[in-house]
Amino acid sequence: MKTETTNYNVIDEIEESPQILSRRQLMWRKFKRNKLGVIGGIVVILFYLMVIFGGFISPYTLEQKDYSHITAPPRMIHIFDEDGLTAPFVYGYKASMDPETLQRMYELDKNQKCYIDFLHKGEEYKFMGLFKTNLHLFGVNEGQIYLLGTDENGGDLLTHIILGGRVSLSISLLGPLISLIIGSILGTVSGYVGGVVDNIIQRVIEFFKSFPRIPLWLTLAAALPAHWSSLRIYIGIVVILAFLGWTGLARMVRGKIMSLREEDFVAAAVASGSTGWWIVRKHLIPNAMSQLIVSATLSIPSMILGEASLSFLGLGIRAPMTSWGVLLQEAQNVRSIALHPWLFTPALFIIVAILVFNFLGDGLRDAADPFSS
Structure with missing residues (x-):
């Protein structure tokens, strides 16, 4: 009887003992408590799923133009008609010319119902760049389905936004990745080696930071040869955007490494005869990795803005490529926005992308220090 009581007491003590969590588990628990960070992460994932499967999701391709429906307004999906509930459809367009402004006007043509066909077979494209297919998520067999309207060339704006x-979004990942590599290497060397090497690297950083960012971006982008292919221009824009992005990251890494190298575990590694490269690779970089990821995430919005700004000014991505900044070129003046406000839709995607990346970055920044209140 006494033995059973003792066993029960041991079990109760085990059940009541505190749960031991790793640093990664603590970071994940704290991140989940940040609602905006979680929402930002979900929306970011949805954004990248949208562009990865963009050819399938979009009803048309970039090459398809409808010159009979230039700057056509958006159309809503309807599931009710005069007879009640029905299959999803959009109304057709009835085009006319304004006698005073000579602008093309569009009205709903309720006599034309364009029923939506899911898993529609339309124009052929390369699925994820791997194989050719003509299967789209949705489309119409007759008429048009321009849910966000069309641009000044008759292209479907929804398709251009998804594929653009x-x-x-790829530039916003590649740019911070390059900045992360350069900043991590130089910041680690500067913080761990110190002395003359540290002074040289810091002076180089100050030299780069002394240039105003936007004018330097414009100058470098304007210097890209006009005869370059779209792929070369794309790579050039990535390099230009990453050109100044590494400086702040390098200083952050330097400060973190300088604080870590004074820790006891680093002194123990040195006393045991470990080489500097082994200490950096096994101790310093892993302990600074969370701050590196947070800094890289928080730099993504500036990359998105940088690409959009250069492309908007005609110094960035060029045809046949398209991007959100290129699409905004058609909304450069007040008159275009007043007559065709849907041309400003790409700006909304840019705004949402910047917000959700900031939400995600803030959530990761808080989670990187799970012991703070």
């Missing part, structure tokens, strides 16, 4: 997001 591939360029904008």
Whole structure:
């Protein structure tokens, strides 16, 4: 009887003992408590899924133009008609010319119902760049389905936004990645070696930071040869945007490494005969990795803005490529926005992308220090 009581007491003590969590588990628990960070992460994932499967999701291709429906307004999806509930459809367009402004006007043509065909077979494209297919998520067999309207060349704006997001969002990843590599290497060397090497690297950083960012971006982008292919221009824009992005990251890494090298575990590694490269690779970089990821995430919005600004001014991505900044070129003046406000839709995607990346970065920054209140 006494033995059973003792066993029960041991079990109760085990059940009541505090749960031991790793640093990664603590970071994940704290990140989940940040609602905006979680929402930002979900929306970011949805953005990248949208552009990865963009050819399938979009009803048309970039090459398809409808010159009979230039700057046509958006159309809503309807599931009710005069007879009640029905299959999803959009109304057709009835085009006319304004006798005073000579602008093309569009009205709903309720006599033309364009029923939406899911898993529609339309124009052929390369699925994820791997194989050719003509299967789209949705489309119409007769008429048109321009849910966000068309641009000044008769292209479907929804298609251009989805496929243009591939360029904008990929640049926003590649730019910070290059900055992360350069900043991590130089910051680590500067913080761990110190002395003359540290002074040289810091003076180089100050030299680069002394240039105003936007004018330097414009100058470098304007220097790209006009005869370059779209792929070369794309790579050039990535390099230009990453050109100044590494300086702040390098200083952050330097400060973190300088604080870590004074820790006891680093002194123990040195006393045991470990080489400097082994200490950096096994101790310093892993302990600074969370701050590196946070800094890289928080730099993504500036990359998105940088690409959009250069492309908007005609110094960035060029045809046949498209991006959110290129699409905004058609909304450069007040008159265009007043007559065709849907041309400003790419700006909304840019705004949302910047907000959700900032939400995600703030959530990761808080989670990187799970012991703070």
